[in-house]
Amino acid sequence: MCGAIFLEGIDVAMLNVALPSIRADLGLSTSMLSGVVSAYVLGYGGFMLLGGRAADLLGRRRMFLLWLVVFLLFSGLGGFATEGWVLLLARFVTGVAAAFMTPAGLSLITTNFPEGRQRNRALLIYAGTAAGGFALGLVIGGLLTAIGWRWVFFAPVLLSLVILLAAIPLLREPATDRPAVRGFDVAGAVSITGAMMLLVYGVVRLEHPSDGLPLTVAVFATGLALVAAFVAIERRSAVPLVRLGILRSGPLVRANLMAALLTASFFGFQFLVTLYLQELRGWSTIQTGLALLAAAADVVLAPTLTPWLVNRFGNAKVVLGGLLSGLLAYALFLGVGLDWAYAAMLPSMLLIGLMFAFVYGPLTIVATDGIAEHEQGLAGGLINSSFQFGAALGLSLVTAVNVAALGTATGAEAGLAAMRTALVVPVTATLLAAIIAAAGLLSRVRDENRVLSGSAT
Template sequence: MPARSWGVLAILCGAIFLEGVDVAMLNVALPSIRADLGLSTGMLSGVVSAYVLGYGGFMLLGGRAADLLGRRRMFLLWLGVFLAFSGLGGFANEGWVLLLARFVTGVAAAFMTPAGLSLITTTFPEGRHRNRALLIYAGTAAGGFALGLVIGGLLTALGWRWVFFAPVLLSLVILLAAIPLLKEPATERPPAGGFDIAGALSVTGAMMLLVYGVVRLEHPSNGLPLTVAAFAGGLALLAAFVAIERRSPNPLVRLGILRSTPLVRANLVAALLTASFFGFQFLVTLYLQELRGWSTIQTGLALLAAAADVALAPTLTPWLVNRYGNAKVVVTGLLSGLLAYALFLGIGLDWTYAAMLPSMLLIGLMFAFVYGPLTIVATDGIAEHEQGLAGGLINTSFQFGAALGLSVVTAVNVAALAAATPEAGLTAMRTALLVPLTATLLATVIAATGLRTRKPTADRVPANI
């Protein structure tokens, strides 16, 4: 690839690394933030949920805005917003300032991430070069989250505010490099006819209510009517959105794109993948820190083995995809995840790290084989003027799945906890581990139905899944 293409890829990988490391570092710093600012448990949970609401609620709108308003413009604008509000979080002295900062940072990521993904799919021609670029991009995204746990532990030792200031510095470097290097792709634009305001408002409201309902699942006995109302309102707005799009001359989301079976299947698998991983990561963190007494840095280093996809995604995965196709690689990765979760069901209070390591490595293998190929499938064959929409859909699935996985494992873990003893905690954790195991099993079944016998050619791999 030309040197400029590598430069563009480095900038966009830096941005997705920024998004992953930002989320992971904050998770590690939460106890220190609560101790310093005196936040209640509800307020602390709200700091996490605010980001999820902004990210999940605006992702579809962000993807379509990139198509209609310009990918480079949206990427640079919202990267600047991300920088500013991450800095605001670092200066916060009250809980409501943190809530505002995290919500707007989540909205900024919702616009920036699909714009960055669509810049890749429109900069690199469909085929071998695009596939390699997407696999490197996906590996960097997963690596950002895994490395963020370690970096967050180190920065929190210096002071929790550095968890907010470090992304500011990284954002500034990416922004200064992006301005001269990124160019707006010369793609064919859809006919001008105005922006679908009604569709934008209804789908954003629907996604925010659905994500809010998912977050509230973490506390099933606390305000059940409000949780049900959030889901009902979200589904009602989603139905209104579909009705609006069917009649709109310039729909925000062309519903015909959902007739693509590979795209729908890829999005389902994406949601189940992140639901399983984020639920598992949460349970492992509880196990290591609360049941075993490990420090945040020790926990981050223990989970670092799951970041093996950083090396595998850009090296081994492209060769396998070109040789066997996306579907077979994805199914192999999901089977690795199934084995990892099954092995971890046998956890005990005296487990050595050597006993945990096979599961960590297998999870790294799962991400290396699944995350990138799913992104290829979700964007393959989509018209260039809808690449932002396709990117918004797959990223919405990843984010919604992560929120769902965290909420369900939390609810199951709390419901299964019979007493405040290590043995009871371990039993509840084993029960909750069935959630990521079940999610991965469903993903495997869905992905396996997309297996094809068509042999890949030298320069084009099948994207079926």
């Protein structure tokens, strides 16, 4: 399972590094190049909830293995692409495959390990591997692109094959009371998948505010209308795709909100730092990847320090501490200058590593704790949808703010000023997440005091 989530992380990161080389070789337009990235996001974000529920109903091991094969095949197709449309198709289907594979893998962990310390430790190792895959993918992508951009697609094929060959004999799905499939909620599946794809597409359109505000508003409005239709369908369905009662869990809702804000802040920040280092400072892709490598400190911290902290202080306090670390990291970077040495950037990178180590895994624990086994796939789909949607939102918002702040100005100083303005997005997102975490912690303290007071009475 860790190998699969690592695969997903490096797949996304390596492609981002290789985009300029792909454009130069295939002669792609800027809109087509942007579409290559957006196609994956649309497939992933659009089908995640459906993927999570399919794992619960049709079998987690079966869904994981099937979609791992699809991931392998279409990643290979991308490596053989000679036209832009082939890359678009390959990335969209690869995103769909990840949308089915990821919640199935997460729910295999939560159902194989009993709730408590064992599951918490497994999830923290899993989360640390996920974040490490993205950070290491930047470096690996730079090295592979230097050989040839097609290896950015062929390397995941080889890794997928290794994981598949290991998964077939090793993966076990515990015997559970999986509900019999008495029918499938087709209307619910179509409405929520359409809604998610439209909402993600609307977020992607925010990157290009000049493309037409009325159309962007119409996309969001249609997406929200489909969400309303989905809710109405689920209330009446005898076999709902998503049991709406699961959303009555306060911790689950807060965890999903914080997950979206966490990835919005990080992916937005990572995009801005990449622009700063490569376009304003002239660093190479390999140098940029190495600079961001310090943010992968959570690969070591998540399985070692975080479990001890969670056992000692609980998930809520650890998450709040991690978000405050991230808030400090982004705030420190607001003073960035064109002559900054890497030593001046390093504290922010290390603090971001702390944030991921203390937030990503514990949020996954909170989002799946107390959920019935037959709905673990759904819970996994929800939290992964939040992570993915937040990433798309953060990237689009910083792009829109950066473009608006830059205007028609040119030069390094204008670019630096625009980047500082756009850095307000990750700062704000992390501040909102910290407020939600603090509110959840206060609510928990009040509930515990109420219980103690009732016991004393």
